């Protein structure tokens with residue numbers, strides 16, 4: 441191949457990547473104006489605002505509104521997680537199981553509303569105990585996996601529902617099949633030493649994406665980034681990044 445041809449191919453390749461970079465409006469991607477050799481080879485960087493939930497998933501092209509037949513209310517998921525969910529739902533349906541999404545993506549402001557409602561509810565407790573009480577089942581804003589569009593709550597928010605009858609049938613099905621669609625129960629029993637939130641049989645996470653986001657979280661986020669809500673100063677004292685953000689099932693940690 442002569443030199444001219446090589447230059448021509450490189451030029452085409454660069455303009456292709458330049459177009460794609462320019463057109464993308466995705467919150468988890470930091471836009472680069474002029475792609476360098478490095479930015480073409482490396483994976484796009486996941487933005488801090490995205491992992492902290494500080495973006496609008498309703499206008500983000502990498503998120504999609506879930507069809508009302510799968511959910512109890514209008515909610516959004518990351519495209520890829522939604523596609524995987526639909527495959528899982530189809531397989532479940534064939535086995536007589538209906539998967540119903542109760543909660544999907546929540547951004548910083550939505551998590552802040554939940555957190556501060558509970559913060560008020562437990563105002564009789566001293567600050568540390570107050571936060572710990574909420575943290576049994578709810579995340580501090582900027583520490584929730586629900587920010588990422590990869591995690592969903594299914595069918596019931598009661599562990600007891602999944603222990604008997606039809607609820608148990610659903611849970612058994614998920615335990616047997618969800619992993620093959622990329623979904624993992626991250627808040628498992630704590631008896632094996634898992635830290636953080638209590639058991640949540642309803643919370644399932646799409647790990648092909650979420651494991652990357654957790655990595656990005658651990659690489660980019662510090663306690664200086666967790667603020668803007670009541671009680672945020674306790675995040676560091678309770679070491680929520682280690683204990684809660686990383687307090688997931690071992691098979692999810694090592695995914």
Ligand SMILES: [Zn+2]
Nearest residue numbers: 586592593643
């Ligand atoms: Zn959840």
